[in-house]
Amino acid sequence: MKIVVQVKLLPTPEQASALAATVAAVNAAADRVSRVAFAEFGLKGRVFELRRLAYGELRARGLGAQAAQHVSKRVADAYATLRGQIGAGLLGREGSPRRAKADSKPIRFRADAAHTYDDRCVSWRMDARTVSIWTVHGRLKGVAFTGEPSRLKTLAGHRRGESDLLCRGGKWFLVATCDVPEAPLNTDPVDWIGVDRGIVNLATTSDGTNHQGRGLEKYRRRMARVRAELQAKGTKSAKRKLKRRARREARHAAHVNHRIAKTVVADAERTGRGIALEDLSGIRDRTRVLRHRRATLSSWPFHRLGTFIAYKALRAGVPMIEVDARYTSQGCPRCGHTTRRNRPTRDDFCCVVCGLAGPADHIAAVNVRRRARTAWAFVNMPHAAVSPSPRSGTVTSCKPGPSGPGC
Incomplete structure (x- = not known):
């Protein structure tokens, strides 16, 4: 690579x-x-x-x-x-x-x-x-x-x-x-590490590891205040300083993402597991946020974190898969009941049917891991012979396709 x-x-x-x-x-x-x-x-x-x-x-x-x-x-x-x-x-x-x-x-x-x-x-x-x-x-x-x-x-x-x-x-x-040569891909992972990406908590794994983003968010709020002051001045020197601070902020965010990605990939490589991420394509078009949170969502570096995890996993030979992100934080991993009421607050999850409770981001990461198990088993499913057709008496094979079973 x-x-x-x-x-x-x-x-x-x-x-x-x-x-x-x-x-x-x-x-x-x-x-x-x-x-x-x-x-x-x-x-x-x-x-x-x-x-x-x-x-x-x-x-x-x-x-x-x-x-x-x-x-x-x-x-x-x-x-x-x-x-x-x-x-x-x-x-x-x-x-x-x-x-x-x-x-x-x-x-x-x-x-x-x-x-x-x-x-x-x-x-x-x-x-x-x-x-x-x-x-x-x-x-x-x-x-x-x-x-x-x-x-x-x-x-x-x-x-x-x-x-x-x-x-x-x-x-x-x-x-x-x-x-750099790639390591041989682990085609038979023992399990998966589900990773839920967010704003308050940049990454939460199904193992319970929480990489908090409060430090990064606090840093960005401070940079936003400094940026507003420099923009109000409007001088040439202020504009030069704005560019320098923008590059500094980008380097800081990249450093944080690199550190998180390195930790997740090293954990998966050590335990022989794969990494499962949510497919967040088009999330900014699908979600509605409050006005004062729009700037935070627009500058949220979730895509770069996923990119860093992907290339580090490829280099280490760790399999990585993206799963559907819908309702991962609202579905109960024990009974399967899905409703908005399961998440009364941003940080908490409590199933209204079976009573399972815990941090919402951890529950979402567990759901991501469960979906990865199903998706990986489906992708690697061997050809299954079906019963003979009543009319022809022949046996056909059914191979799953990218969007569903082949027959």
Whole structure:
């Protein structure tokens, strides 16, 4: 599976100046190629066409051969992404203001956008922890880098493909692509860990483990107050600080989700179980929340948590399945009775028929586990022979399909 590993560069002032000049030069060149390509081909520019159109000019501007190739490819990929978004309807209908704004002008490239390097432009010396990298001022050798030991180990053993050079907050980073082998999938899990995702409790497992989100919610409320104060000022410095705080908040939420996903996957791997999640596709369209909770729901990172659990489970060989999320917090896992009255409050569950009581999120996780057991057994059901037909006397086999039994 493909993952990325980020390392921090430790350049000298002279090396940092050369890297800054390189990033500015290649992005200015990409901006120039984008304008020419839009005037020549509109949104239909392809890699070969752009290289034929712009290679000579890029070389004349002082870019190396591989850098010129990568600039053309970046522009072509940007327009391919835009075409895909328009085709999928992500930018609105034809004639809508948002779509008209997107397809009526060339794509712009920021002056500090990341630039792609291949193995011809950057070489790694893992033993010395240095890289040799191409710049517009010549090749820089001996640029030191550092990172977490586990990531450096992954980088040394599995690096494959391209790397991206980027500057964030005055610091330089290289983001390298690694091809990590997947562990053999456990096709016969002994049981499942049901995971209920929420806002107050980010994740609650069927084992009773509760990963509370109160700390994250408190942090976000504080960030919201600071954001409101900065927005009220409206100065340039306030806007720059808003961007920095937005990135900081995103990194904090990602860290919390990574920590939860790592714990859940490690528990499932250790016990030989699988992981079951609720299928929350379109939940924002299906749910109604109070006005003061809408911002919290919109920024709820449940999708990223599911993504982190999915790729960590794939890497560890742990099976993962998504089940129907409807009524998981209202159904009784003991008697099966489902009603809104079973959940008198957000945090509590009490079955009105059999009296089973407990935390609502834990009950929902148990229901997710029960549905995963049924779904996995159905998916892995062997072909079942049915009785001979009265008219033909033949025996047919029935294989379950994705939406139900096959016969």
